[in-house]
Amino acid sequence: MTADPVPYFAQLVKTAIDISEHTAWLASPDCGAVLVFCGNVRQSNRDRIVTRIDYQAYESMALSQLTAVVQSLVTEGATRALAVHRLGMLEVGETSVLLGISLPHRKDGFQLLERGMEQIKKLVPIWKHEHYRDGNPAWVEGS
Amino acid sequence: MKVQVLLFASLRDLAGTDRITVELAENATVRDLLISISSQHPILEDRVSHTRVAVDDRFSVPEDRITPESELALIPPVSGG
Numbered sequence: 001m002t003a004d005p006v007p008y009f010a011q012l013v014k015t016a017i018d019i020s021e022h023t024a025w026l027a028s029p030d031c032g033a034v035l036v037f038c039g040n041v042r043q044s045n046r047d048r049i050v051t052r053i054d055y056q057a058y059e060s061m062a063l064s065q066l067t068a069v070v071q072s073l074v075t076e077g078a079t080r081a082l083a084v085h086r087l088g089m090l091e092v093g094e095t096s097v098l099l100g101i102s103l104p105h106r107k108d109g110f111q112l113l114e115r116g117m118e119q120i121k122k123l124v125p126i127w128k129h130e131h132y133r134d135g136n137p138a139w140v141e142g143s
Numbered sequence: 144m145k146v147q148v149l150l151f152a153s154l155r156d157l158a159g160t161d162r163i164t165v166e167l168a169e170n171a172t173v174r175d176l177l178i179s180i181s182s183q184h185p186i187l188e189d190r191v192s193h194t195r196v197a198v199d200d201r202f203s204v205p206e207d208r209i210t211p212e213s214e215l216a217l218i219p220p221v222s223g224g
Contacts (some may be wrong), residue, residue: 024216028201039224055223056151056152057151057223058149058197058216058218060200061197061200061201061216061218062223064144064200064201065200085223085224097222097223097224104193116222119148120152120223120224121221121222121223121224123202123221124221124223125151125216125218125221126221126222126223126224127151127152127153127219127221127223128222128223129152139152139153139219139222140151140222141152141158141219141220141221141222142220142221142222143220
């Protein structure tokens with residue numbers, strides 16, 4: 001008999017996020033619901049045409065904060081939870097963040113996933129440096 | 144004591160460096176650190192009030208004590224996701 005794996009997982013990556021691989025990790029015989037959110041680079045922001053975004057992080061803290069977020073999602077009811085954030089230069093359409101959870105039933109999953117994303121956007125020290133079709137790049141900072 | 148403070152994102156661009164040195168009294172707190180940054184690095188003064196301080200990879204509160212071994216970072220409002 002093997003021990004249960006740690007039910008949460010966080011990672012910072014500098015290459016494309018493999019959505020299928022991470023979705024498969026979330027699957028469990030006990031879980032009827034697997035919810036995955038992917039955040040992708042959008043081609044416009046605040047009326048400007050975005051061409052690329054450079055994601056930079058305080059890496060050691062970002063990883064510990066991201067781990068704390070997925071750990072809290074398990075504490076709050078997810079059977080498994082994972083978060084992967086990409087760093088470096090991303091083109092429009094590429095996935096910058098993946099947050100996924102699995103749980104027996106879908107009912108509470110959507111709110112849990114949303115709560116996790118809110119925590120990521122508030123607590124994980126990662127910053128976007130947006131590049132535009134016209135003009136100089138600019139840092140995007142949250143509120 | 145002298146401590147180094149890591150800078151990120153717009154603060155790094157503003158200061159033109161990825162870390163600054165700050166002179167602090169022994170037993171200084173995070174609140175003291177922010178006051179000292181404003182006086183010793185005035186280019187950052189206007190941003191300090193919108194910036195959190197991380198101590199050893201954790202967000203701090205103003206009363207937290209700083210030691211010479213602490214890893215310190217100024218965290219402007221984050222925008223990941």
